[in-house]
Amino acid sequence: MGDQKLRRELMNLSGMKELIRKSLEARKFAYCPYSKFRVGAALLTHDGTVFTGCNVENACFNLGICAERTAISKAVSEGCRDFKAIAIASDMCEHFISPCGGCRQFMREFGANWDVYLSKPDGSYVEMTVEELLPASFGPEDLKMKKVNIRNEF
Numbered sequence: 001m002g003d004q005k006l007r008r009e010l011m012n013l014s015g016m017k018e019l020i021r022k023s024l025e026a027r028k029f030a031y032c033p034y035s036k037f038r039v040g041a042a043l044l045t046h047d048g049t050v051f052t053g054c055n056v057e058n059a060c061f062n063l064g065i066c067a068e069r070t071a072i073s074k075a076v077s078e079g080c081r082d083f084k085a086i087a088i089a090s091d092m093c094e095h096f097i098s099p100c101g102g103c104r105q106f107m108r109e110f111g112a113n114w115d116v117y118l119s120k121p122d123g124s125y126v127e128m129t130v131e132e133l134l135p136a137s138f139g140p141e142d143l144k145m146k147k148v149n150i151r152n153e154f
């Protein structure tokens with residue numbers, strides 16, 4: 001964990017603002033006829049590519065997908081997994097949008113020490129890491145332990 005923290009590269013201010021602008025832009029494509037709660041995301045990879053996403057709801061309510069997961073799935077399905085930052089935008093002026101628990105775990109799959117910008121429509125934001133949003137997390141490394149001998153468990 002310590003090593004990962006050292007490797008974290010901070011982004012410059014104009015880069016952050018541009019990513020937030022793209023998440024605000026992506027929010028416009030939100031398909032949210034049920035909640036009417038638009039969310040946009042813009043995901044930056046280490047090679048500089050940006051994948052955007054919006055929430056996509058469904059008449060079968062529990063099938064809806066969040067903006068963050070849309071963006072991450074777009075990136076992974078195009079061969080990109082090396083994430084630097086994700087910006088998230090909604091229409092809430094009073095609060096910074098904050099990702100749901102499922103999206104935090106989805107982000108965590110691809111590392112704990114990359115940046116998440118929680119924004120407001122005026123472009124203001126707070127910066128957090130995936131680790132800060134999901135402390136003491138369970139990740140892919142935890143599955144790499146030795147297989148237990150199930151017969152010895154009783």
Ligand SMILES: O=c1ccn([C@H]2C[C@H](O)[C@@H](CO)O2)c(=O)[nH]1
Pocket residue numbers: 032035037038039054055056057064065066067068088097098099100103
């Ligand atoms: O960070 C968030 C929070 C909520 N939503 C979506 C899910 C649902 O479509 C709507 C209301 O919860 O907003 C996101 O996409 N991202």
Ligand SMILES: [Zn+2]
Pocket residue numbers: 066067068069099100101102103104
């Ligand atoms: Zn979510």
